[in-house]
Amino acid sequence: MIDEKLKIQTKKNDDIHCVYLNGYLDAHTAPKLEETFQRIINEGGYKILVNFSELDYISSAGLGVFMAYIEDVRNNGGDIKLTSMKDKVFSVFDLLGFPMLFDIDADEQDGISKLANNQFR
Amino acid sequence: MKAENSHNTICTAGDVVELSRIRDFVKSKAEVFGFGDGDCNKIVLAVDEACSNLIEHAYRKDASKLLCVEIDSLDKDFIIKILDNASPFDPLNVLQPDMEEYFKKLKRGGLGIKIMLMVMDEIHYYPSTEQNPVNTLILKKHLN
Numbered sequence: 001m002i003d004e005k006l007k008i009q010t011k012k013n014d015d016i017h018c019v020y021l022n023g024y025l026d027a028h029t030a031p032k033l034e035e036t037f038q039r040i041i042n043e044g045g046y047k048i049l050v051n052f053s054e055l056d057y058i059s060s061a062g063l064g065v066f067m068a069y070i071e072d073v074r075n076n077g078g079d080i081k082l083t084s085m086k087d088k089v090f091s092v093f094d095l096l097g098f099p100m101l102f103d104i105d106a107d108e109q110d111g112i113s114k115l116a117n118n119q120f121r
Numbered sequence: 122m123k124a125e126n127s128h129n130t131i132c133t134a135g136d137v138v139e140l141s142r143i144r145d146f147v148k149s150k151a152e153v154f155g156f157g158d159g160d161c162n163k164i165v166l167a168v169d170e171a172c173s174n175l176i177e178h179a180y181r182k183d184a185s186k187l188l189c190v191e192i193d194s195l196d197k198d199f200i201i202k203i204l205d206n207a208s209p210f211d212p213l214n215v216l217q218p219d220m221e222e223y224f225k226k227l228k229r230g231g232l233g234i235k236i237m238l239m240v241m242d243e244i245h246y247y248p249s250t251e252q253n254p255v256n257t258l259i260l261k262k263h264l265n
Contacts, residue, residue: 005141027173028137057144059169060232067229088162095239096232097220 005029008036016115017045022054025062033062037069046078047115051108053084058092066102079120081111129193135176135186143172143190147201150192154199155264163240164199164262170233171203171258179207203258209248212258
């Protein structure tokens with residue numbers, strides 16, 4: 001059932017792990033994204049880009065996944081960059097001030113460039 | 122509380138798998154009431170947050186428990202009532218996080234009630250009583 005609600009694809013470009021989200025990120029599906037982040041980190045990946053272009057919904061349970069991993073990632077010299085959000089998804093991040101903590105770019109390439117050039121928060 | 126679904130009520134198991142069905146129900150009602158996409162999204166988000174909190178914290182993911190979402194209206198007020206049988210817990214008594222401090226300390230969780238307060242016009246909570254053994258959370262949004 002989770003697979004129908006949230007599809008996740010990953011791609012690795014050099015040391016940058018790209019995560020593509022499709023569907024709905026809520027209290028039901030958030031554990032699936034946690035598993036993906038945990039797998040990337042277990043493999044030693046700390047430069048993570050998340051592309052939201054096909055994500056239609058996020059709740060605070062979804063926001064919590066990014067909060068859960070950002071410290072670990074940054075403490076290991078990496079970052080999580082967020083890109084390509086629909087307005088309705090960005091508005092949830094923006095409502096609570098998440099742009100204070102995360103770079104959120106309109107274009108995936110901007111996020112990749114920042115990771116490649118080690119432009120971290 | 123009986124599982125009586127109707128035109129304006131949806132009752133589901135207290136299970137996060139049901140969240141998408143609850144969101145679809147609330148969105149369809151908010152659209153018919155006349156809200157645009159932005160307000161519909163806010164209303165759906167608030168109901169999701171309320172039901173997620175209920176399922177995870179009050180029901181502790183016990184899917185044998187039941188929750189109901191009723192839609193009502195009064196003039197231009199769109200009213201959502203969320204009914205449950207858990208131990209009473211008033212979300213309005215919870216101290217809300219300061220987001221600068223939240224980000225500085227890299228906290229996690231505890232944002233659901235804050236979101237509800239930010240996107241809805243009114244929130245009321247009525248704990249169960251001997252006469253009415255159902256807790257009721259009321260969320261209101263005014264149609265401008």
